Amino acid sequence: MPTTAHRRRPELAAFLRSRRARVTPADVGMPPGLRRRTPGLRREEVAQLSGVGVTWYTWLEQGRPINASPQVLDAVARTLRLDTPEREHLYRLAEVPYAAAPERLSRSVGAEVQGIIDALDPLPAVVYTSRYDVLATNPAYRDLFLVPETVRIGVPNVLWTLFTVSEEACPVVHRERELPVMVATLRSSYGRHVGEPAWEEFIRALSGASAYFARLWESGAVARPGPRVKTFRHEAVGELRMTSQSLSIDGMPESRIVVYTPEDERTREQVALLRRRRQRLWPVSDDEAAEIIHEWNTKNPAP
Structure with a gap:
């Protein structure tokens, strides 16, 4: 029977591909380039903007069993413009403990x-x-x-x-x-x-x-x-x-x-x-x- 990690890795790969596809070069201040087959960023562009190696990011997006630090995941999340729920989802799929930023306590109810x-x-x-x-x-x-x-x-x-x-x-x-x-x-x-x-x-x-x-x-x-x-x-x-x-x-x-x-x-x-x-x-x-x-x-x- 596949382990939880084995089930999460394919989901992580699909999630990263879908988030990458929605970010255009113009969104991150890059020229569109020639012969771009999809409107989203290329893997090497995500790696460059995130400050990580192309091979490492490729393996991450392929769902390979590699380790990721919170700092690296944060960099990828910023590049892919993930909101708070998406960032937490990324952490969980990558099996990295997620520490949410402190939020203001509510002071009233609707x-x-x-x-x-x-x-x-x-x-x-x-x-x-x-x-x-x-x-x-x-x-x-x-x-x-x-x-x-x-x-x-x-x-x-x-x-x-x-x-x-x-x-x-x-x-x-x-x-x-x-x-x-x-x-x-x-x-x-x-x-x-x-x-x-x-x-x-x-x-x-x-x-x-x-x-x-x-x-x-x-x-x-x-x-x-x-x-x-x-x-x-x-x-x-x-x-x-x-x-x-x-x-x-x-x-x-x-x-x-x-x-x-x-x-x-x-x-x-x-x-x-x-x-x-x-x-x-x-x-x-x-x-x-x-x-x-x-x-x-x-x-x-x-x-």
């Missing part, structure tokens, strides 16, 4: 995404960035998490809330189990943003505000987001067991929709009760909650 999470009510739903910034919420999420103490903090970031509110106001039960996982998940995302001022300031400020966060951060633990069963507390209905599930969002790098689903019938009834008592329980309206998020994101622009 009406379509807001409409999706609103339609999930009575399931609590929220849009988080990889730094746990809150970009959008639905009414059910605010029923469960938007307690008066978190509103007074005025920072729509889940980690900031959980580490700085009083233990009595913290909605997460088993903090000693859940918060280390969240910090480890944050560190996994931080690896793509090391040295960026906004991230470094966030870590510094939260470490200063919470000695517990500082200790967890110094531990160096790393984890990735995944579904978990969590227990939350609410002063009106008691403890609720919810399963959290993350969904990616096209066009919003490092952002995700997190939906909380009742784990049992009792919790489902409690969520329904919160919905019925929504207007009476919380003095913060939907518009006021959205304004809190907007004001914070305006004052704290992405890097």
